[in-house]
Amino acid sequence: MTDPQPINPSPDVAKILDDLARAHRILEMEGHGDMSMGHLSFRDPQGRGIWLKRGNLGFEEVTETDFILIDFDGEILEGTGLRHLEWPLHTELMLARPDINVVGHSHPFNSIIFAATGQKLGAYSNEGVWFEETGVPHFTLTSNLVDTTDLGKAHAQAMGTSDAVFLRNHGASFVGASVRDATLCGIFLEKAAKMQVAIASTGWKYQAPDHQEILTKRTDIYPDRARNNFWWYFNRKLAVLEGRTPDPM
Template sequence: MKEDHMQVSLSYQLRHELVLACHILVSQKLDSGPFGNVSVRIPETNQYWINPSGVTFNQIKIDDVLRVDLDGNILEGNRQSHPGEIIHRAIYRLRPDVSAIVHTHSDNTVVQSLLGIKIEPLTQLGASIHNDQGIYTGYTGPVRSSHEGILIAEALGNYSVVIAKNHGLFTASRTLQEALWDFIVCDKACQIQLQALQLGIKQAELISDEYLQKSRQEVRQKQNQFMWTNFVNSL
């Protein structure tokens, strides 16, 4: 009985945090209507929780969240799965170390994806991401096949970020808090880089390699839990 209670408590906690992540993305104006996915792996299983199709991030509730296995079967929940679930499934298969994935079609990340280039180390934000990102250039429209999901997962490789050309950006990490904060950092870094391009700054001085790891630790690894608490308290 105690073990069953713990499983129920964990189930509720994971879904609750997923809903909070969706609401935080809305509060930061990073949602994109019915597009985008947030998922979190259920520890020690081949299953995960993910937002469904047809429910916007600002409207999602705990009962809307779906429990899905790595074959795409819905094990719990009454809504339809989102087509983007294919990508999450592929990443979880390829990366057993990943426990959470965040993806929306925020304006800055989508425009960055149109360029098909990586986030440059122009500031501490960009420097914290620069050596931790992959690029996927095989976009053929909305992802509908497991094969394309696998290709995006392979482009992610061992990185925490993958920019899918003409599509957007995915973050994958050990915790939902990390994946969410990485997405927010990426969006801001994209915004700065795009503004620099608009101003005609072509030869901006880049942060040197010796500071890239330090930036990653200071901006991403040390701040994600603090920022999560701050965002939640602001909802």
């Protein structure tokens, strides 16, 4: 692997890339790792394109320098290293969804069970509550790479206004307005999937609360201050795992 050329982000972008690098490592810790596959991106605030994790790295290996800036046609504007083949999955979602700034795509084990079976994810635990409003649709056009702009558009269309989408026999994508929200979304998606797979495998009868109660739960469990609290919790957990002293917060 050749050494990457240094990127030169502005201080505000550098701070977010630092968060985004830790988000990759947190997601590895929470069951999203699959060798060097999977990637997160952040919308460039200057409108030049997206900052995308470079290729050939596992989630647990990503540092704040491991990003390339690409435009919406995939041209590399800053940094070097492998451009993930699935870059159109990111650019087309960013173009379709002005409400999001962060896109993640990974291959989490339990989410793939949903992606392979077409099952509906429900709010059977607190994590599933995150997805109650718009659900988690299934992208079924291909199980192969989302590596063309047409497939990127179709994948974005399948996701619609949801926070996540299952990719048939492949993986999942998840989004957020911030690094914090996209990371929590990815974590909760896999936790909800894992919970539901376990519940279903018991053969016992099970049910979710009614729709209105779930929506109220979502407001009560995941307000902004709780999201900050959970984000910093996962940062401290990562710091301990990596043998670092957690930042005071």
